[in-house]
Amino acid sequence: MSTADTEQAYDQRHVHSHHHPEGEAHGTFKGYVTGFILSVILTAIPFWLVMGDVLPSKQATVFIIMGFAVVQILVHMIYFLHMNTSSEGGWNMLAMIFTLVLVVITLAGSLWVMFNMNENMMPVSAHEMRNAP
Amino acid sequence: MSAHAAETTFPPDSFYDTGEHHPQNGTMLGFWLYLMSDCLIFAVLFAMYGVVGANYAAGPGPKDLFDLGLVAVNTAMLLLSSITYGFAMLEMARGRQNAVLGWLAITGLFGLAFVGLEIYEFAHFIHEGAGPQRSAFLSAFFALVGTHGLHVSFGIVWLVVLMVQVRKMGLTEPNRRRLACLSLFWHFLDVIWIGVFTFVYLMGVLR
Numbered sequence: 096m097s098t099a100d101t102e103q104a105y106d107q108r109h110v111h112s113h114h115h116p117e118g119e120a121h122g123t124f125k126g127y128v129t130g131f132i133l134s135v136i137l138t139a140i141p142f143w144l145v146m147g148d149v150l151p152s153k154q155a156t157v158f159i160i161m162g163f164a165v166v167q168i169l170v171h172m173i174y175f176l177h178m179n180t181s182s183e184g185g186w187n188m189l190a191m192i193f194t195l196v197l198v199v200i201t202l203a204g205s206l207w208v209m210f211n212m213n214e215n216m217m218p219v220s221a222h223e224m225r226n227a228p
Numbered sequence: 229m230s231a232h233a234a235e236t237t238f239p240p241d242s243f244y245d246t247g248e249h250h251p252q253n254g255t256m257l258g259f260w261l262y263l264m265s266d267c268l269i270f271a272v273l274f275a276m277y278g279v280v281g282a283n284y285a286a287g288p289g290p291k292d293l294f295d296l297g298l299v300a301v302n303t304a305m306l307l308l309s310s311i312t313y314g315f316a317m318l319e320m321a322r323g324r325q326n327a328v329l330g331w332l333a334i335t336g337l338f339g340l341a342f343v344g345l346e347i348y349e350f351a352h353f354i355h356e357g358a359g360p361q362r363s364a365f366l367s368a369f370f371a372l373v374g375t376h377g378l379h380v381s382f383g384i385v386w387l388v389v390l391m392v393q394v395r396k397m398g399l400t401e402p403n404r405r406r407l408a409c410l411s412l413f414w415h416f417l418d419v420i421w422i423g424v425f426t427f428v429y430l431m432g433v434l435r
Contacts, residue, residue: 142296142430157431164423168422175310175418183256187260190261191264194267197268197271198267205279
């Protein structure tokens, strides 16, 4: 474990090193186990909330499990994917931020537009049809 | 004249070598960019599921279909395979080839269990008449979860190929690089699965 530790420290100090062309930290045993335990907890609680019908409010349950998902994604990013702002000279992070912007636009845009389409255009009753201009 | 001759003997690359090095090996960054584009594929599939996920066409809904116990086992399989792959990477850093192969084999078995359970789930749905052609909800469900399952399946194929290569050639520099790429791919699929079990399965049952 100590060798892995020093190797990671070495990687961080020599991002542009010629001797270490992988350019990626391998993580440590402690890091992987920490990530795993956190993931287990962050997975078990949402499943328990839903399967055990713990909370009376569905709305609250939805928000809580979404929160858990976001936290778990961050845990995976940090402990398993070894994301940090300095890997590959920051280009990893930049690409991810750009992707996240596109993801948010895609998801929010689709849901927003299609929700309004549904609300305003879908169900046309016979009465509305007769009175249509 | 001699000064001119000395100038022309510089290797052509040195002209561009301004001292500030780019990352020595672009593979990891390139593979990361591929993963980000994959992320966009999944974002679009999630968006589609979000839009039509409630259109059951008078067919079965998530509450009738999803067995959360099975999904929990599936999630555990993927999570366990993530940490065993992590252990393989740690052994790789130590240069212990047999340990790497052992952890990779365990990772592959967890991956196979995941894919197997998913195929069982899909077959069960189709058998019940809830195939992808039944409703928009089921089309979106099969597209999203199926795409993820296909990724895991190809990940297993890649894993087996790498195991053969490590066995034949040892933990050479190219093999280490390939294992690092697959590591990113494998953990990335686990990240996508967090979105799947939260948005599709748990929130589907809540609806």
